Amino acid sequence: MRPITLRDVAYAKIRKKILSGEFAPGHFLAEGALADELGVSRTPVREALERLRKEKLVRRVAGRGVFVSEIRIEDVRELFEVREALECLAIRLAIEYIPEEALDEFRETFIDIQAREANQESIPLETQIAIDRHFHEFIAHQSQNQMLIQFLGDIFNHNERIMAVTTRIPSRFR
Structure with a gap:
């Protein structure tokens, strides 16, 4: 295991x-301000x-800097299409491996939730x-397919971001 770097x-x-x-x-990410906030160099x-x-969470605009990526409706649609396909695969694979104790x-x-x-x-x-x-990660991990786990993890991250951003929108705009 490699050491954690700055x-x-x-x-x-x-x-x-x-x-x-x-x-x-759309939030501007100033390298200098982030470095100061985090207590590291640029x-x-x-x-x-x-x-x-590379994970498509930010975009670099030539001559302007780095900004948090916008969430476009097409991106959301594509994300859910890919997620559906990969989660179906994860379930098919997981069925073979899930131990009864884990279930x-x-x-x-x-x-507990139902109660x-x-x-x-x-x-x-x-x-x-x-x-x-946790539920979706559990299924992904039970598939025992490391590449599938990684891809679904990236998808879950994007999904989490979409949920965080949309829940901050005032209800009158939903």
Whole structure:
């Protein structure tokens, strides 16, 4: 296992702010300001931004700088088409490998959720999103296909960002 670098730290922190919607689509990402905020030089920030560009979370505009990528309706449609295809594959593969103990643990989680709903307990949106992601990651990991797990992880990240951004939109604009 390789050591965690300043680039990794910068990447993780910037990525988290993008996925959470704290850095909204179109937000300008100034290398210098990010470096100051993170307590690192500009080089790790620049490298982190390049990695995020490859993941399509940011875009570089010549002569202007780096911005958080916009979320276009076509991107959302394509994301869900690919997600559907890959999750169907993950389920087909996972069926062969899921141990009964893992299913039992998972059942307990959903029994708890059903009990909360029956008692009309409000489950915070963040918790709902985390449970949903955990469910889908569980299936992906049970497929035992590392490339599929990685692709679905990237898709889940984009999906998380879409959910974070759309839940911040005032209801009158939805």
